[in-house]
Amino acid sequence: MPLSLNEIRARALAFVQEYRDAASERADAQSFWRDFFHVFGINARRVGAFERPVANLLTGSGRGRIDYLWKGVVLVEHKSRGEDLDTAAAQARDYFPGLRDGELPRFIxxxxxxxxxxxxxxxxAEREFPLRQLPQRLGLFGFLSGYTTRRYGTLNPVDREAAERLGELHDLLEDDGFTGRDLDIWMVRTLFCLFADCANIFERGIFRDLIEQRTAADGSDLGAWLTRLHRVLATPEGRRQQSLDEGLRAFPYVNGRLFDDPVEQPETDARMRAALLxxxxxxxxxxxPAIFGSLFQSIKDRAERRRGGEHYTTEANILKCLDPLFLDGLREALAAAGREARKLDAFLLRLRRVRVFDPACGCGNFLVVAYRELRRLELEALRLRYGGEEAGQLVGVVLSSVNVDQMFGIEVEGAMAETG
Structure with missing residues (x-):
């Protein structure tokens, strides 16, 4: 099992601090690469070899030694500080004719x-960056960490499938005359229930069980059952009637006012029930959840779904905007703080002073992702400040002060704002 991303990031921070002043290939290269692979939970000696002998056929210089080779995966060539990396890369490629096909690496x-x-x-692809940026560039090393990086601009197939299926239900209701704000609110609530049913907000599967087991096959009572469910979700457990249906009683109270306002109950049929199932x-x-807003907009827009989501705002594209805007700077500041208590305290104070404003926020996608990334940075800083993984998580719960009140947005369309 791969290390958690938080653990990899913490190890990367320590690695950067350890080797920030290293200069001599002869003195430090092997320990540098042993510790580099350790960042990703890999024992370098078990998977590869240092100073791997190889015939250097291109230069005619006889046999050479590869600084490090993990057969079929990666070849490493190291130089002393300030030496030419183009020369190092050319030297690495010169070794290839002396390797068997199965030994040829994908990465250098x-x-x-x-x-x-x-x-x-x-x-x-070729990427170069200073050592201090390693904690922010870990995504480049997915082949080591076990985590693959989604390319900017792509749409997760699961997200597309979700939009298509929920969009079919939306279209059936709309074509039947259930439209406007009532339809928008109904779809937002349905989206929440579907997510909650799979993400352990509800007892897993109870929403699906309610639809499959309690509603009629012809779908005629689907709208009535869901209306009852919405009222239950808006009611704290202690205020519910004793005679409430047992299947509905199992659902938890949902705060945040998502289910508070009454909306018109749709007439439903077998096609709508099948679409919901x-x-x-x-x-x-x-x-x-960070892309629920874009997902909801895609559900509403039939033309958008036919285009396959080409204008869909993926989470990766949101980060493509937020990273250079302010997140990369914060990550560099955290890396520079190392494990020094004074610097970490100053960094935590800086996080608490961040304010994010989106003047056309839609469903709040950018604000959700910004908040999540700030919390991740805060948790990482708290763990570095107060201890290891478990201690950091506990401290993160007790001392966390980054909160949603740091996020501000304006949206003129009611349905979008309510989704947010």
Whole structure:
């Protein structure tokens, strides 16, 4: 099982601090790479070899030694601080004719301690960055961490499937004459229930069970059952009637006023019931709540769904905006703080002073992602300040002060605002 991303990030921070002043290839290169692989939970000696002998056929210089080779995965060439990385990369490629087909790596990494450069020989991509940025560049090393990075601009197939299925239910209701704000609120509530049913907000599967087991096959009472459910979700457990249906009593109270306002009850039929059950077959726990707003907009827009979500605002695209705007700077500040209590305290204070404003926020997608990333940075800083993984989580609960009151947005469309 791969390490958690939080643990990898913490190890990367420590690694950067350990080698920020290293300069000599002879003195420090092997320990540098042992510790680099340790960041990702990998024992370098078990998976590969240092100073791997190889025939250097291109240069005619006889046999050479690869600084580090993990067969089929990665080749490393290291230089002393300030030396030319282009020369290191050329030297790494010169070793290839001396390797068997099964030994040829997909990746090359070259470094002079101060910089790391990664070549992906399959895609042709090349990335270089200073060592201090390693904690922010971990996504480049998904082949080591076990975590793959979704490319900017792509749509998770699960997200697309979810939008298509819930969109079918939306279209059936709309075509039947159930429209406007009532339809919007009804779909937002349905979206929440589907996610809650898979993400352990509800007892897993009870929403689907309610639809399958309690509603009529012809769907005629589906609207009535869901209306009752909405009232139950808006009522704290202690204020519910004693005679409440046992199946409904199992649902928890949901705060936040999502279910508070009464809306018109739709007339429903077998097609709508079947469409909702199709929605229940999607694993909604794999759909990020951060993109619920974009998902809801896609559900409402038939033309958008036919385009396959080409204008869909993915979470990756949100981060593409937020990272250079302010998150990368905060991550660099955390890396610079290391494990020094005074610097970490100053960083935590800086996080608490951040204010994020979106003047056309829609459903709040950007604000949700910004808040989540600030909380992740805060939790990481608290763990570094007060102890290990378990201690950091406990302290994160007790001392966390980054909160939603730091997020501000304006939205003129009522349905979008209520979704947020």
């Amino acid at each position: 990494i070259v470094s002079d301690f101060a910089r790391l450069r990664l070549y992906d020989l399959e895609s042709g 199709d929605c229940c077959r999607v694993d909604w726990s794999r759909v990020s």
